[in-house]
Amino acid sequence: MRIFGFALLIASILLISLDSGDRLRAQESKALPLDKALIKARAGGKYGMLLRQIKMAEDAKQFSDFEDFGYRTETTCGDYTNLPRGYWVYVYPYWYIWRDRINEKEQKRAWGPEQVTGKPDTAEAGDQQTAWASGTQDGSDEWLMVEYKTPVWAYALNIYETYNPGSVVRITAFTLDDREVEVWRRAHPAIPSTPGQIFRPAFTSRVLTNRLKVYLASSIVPGWNEIDAVGLRGEDGSLQWATSAHASSTYGVATEQLDPRDEKIRQLEDEVRRLKAQLERAGFKNSPGSGTVPPIK
Ligand SMILES: [Ca+2]
Numbered sequence: 001m002r003i004f005g006f007a008l009l010i011a012s013i014l015l016i017s018l019d020s021g022d023r024l025r026a027q028e029s030k031a032l033p034l035d036k037a038l039i040k041a042r043a044g045g046k047y048g049m050l051l052r053q054i055k056m057a058e059d060a061k062q063f064s065d066f067e068d069f070g071y072r073t074e075t076t077c078g079d080y081t082n083l084p085r086g087y088w089v090y091v092y093p094y095w096y097i098w099r100d101r102i103n104e105k106e107q108k109r110a111w112g113p114e115q116v117t118g119k120p121d122t123a124e125a126g127d128q129q130t131a132w133a134s135g136t137q138d139g140s141d142e143w144l145m146v147e148y149k150t151p152v153w154a155y156a157l158n159i160y161e162t163y164n165p166g167s168v169v170r171i172t173a174f175t176l177d178d179r180e181v182e183v184w185r186r187a188h189p190a191i192p193s194t195p196g197q198i199f200r201p202a203f204t205s206r207v208l209t210n211r212l213k214v215y216l217a218s219s220i221v222p223g224w225n226e227i228d229a230v231g232l233r234g235e236d237g238s239l240q241w242a243t244s245a246h247a248s249s250t251y252g253v254a255t256e257q258l259d260p261r262d263e264k265i266r267q268l269e270d271e272v273r274r275l276k277a278q279l280e281r282a283g284f285k286n287s288p289g290s291g292t293v294p295p296i297k
Contacts (some may be wrong), residue, residue: 048147052080144227147211149209151176154235164191175209183204
């Protein structure tokens, strides 16, 4: 009887461990193909401009296979640090961190990176508000990240350089698991004799992607190196225009819309300052250790 009980115990331990192994395998098999996962992570087209994608398979325990977690400001998660603020969506086994809520999209700022989205609309070469301009003319090198609706095997970019062209020196593409892969580079900028150009670098490596990063040697190509639009050519001959854009800096930042949360925090800070001032006027001191005890006269 005792032996039977022991055998039963062993059998149940075996069953439990088999079960957890099965569950792990089931979890692995439920990971969607990455292009489908990307669509799901947009939460019905609600989010755009992917900033980071981090692998956190263990979060499936808490969030199952999908979670629209909303706007987050924390900058660390597990072993990951320096994460950008944004809208977090979990699609097993990744967190996707998006910059934009599409339906809250503000008007395009003059010279903002959002001017790069859509078809070219800068008719004439020159310093035009309908193109992206970096924060300074030559103060630093810059980059421009462009995102497209549909991942394709990327073949080339059509870069509409509408002011001081020739600064593009490197292009990378992000794989659907967020690895940055170099697809084109040259050692030096090449300034054309024309005031603008459509630059069409063809890639030297194959990547399935919908997100690319264009690096500009802005510091050594004098003046603002403005870009109006960036088309993505697929190996299948398709051409897409960017749906979102992100940049190292922008001249358009002066008119940037505040995040409503930042505005709320600012209001609260003002309120705290006002209250502090009132307290001080009433004879309460705000210094370490003094608490709220009024000074002795
Ligand atoms: Ca420049």
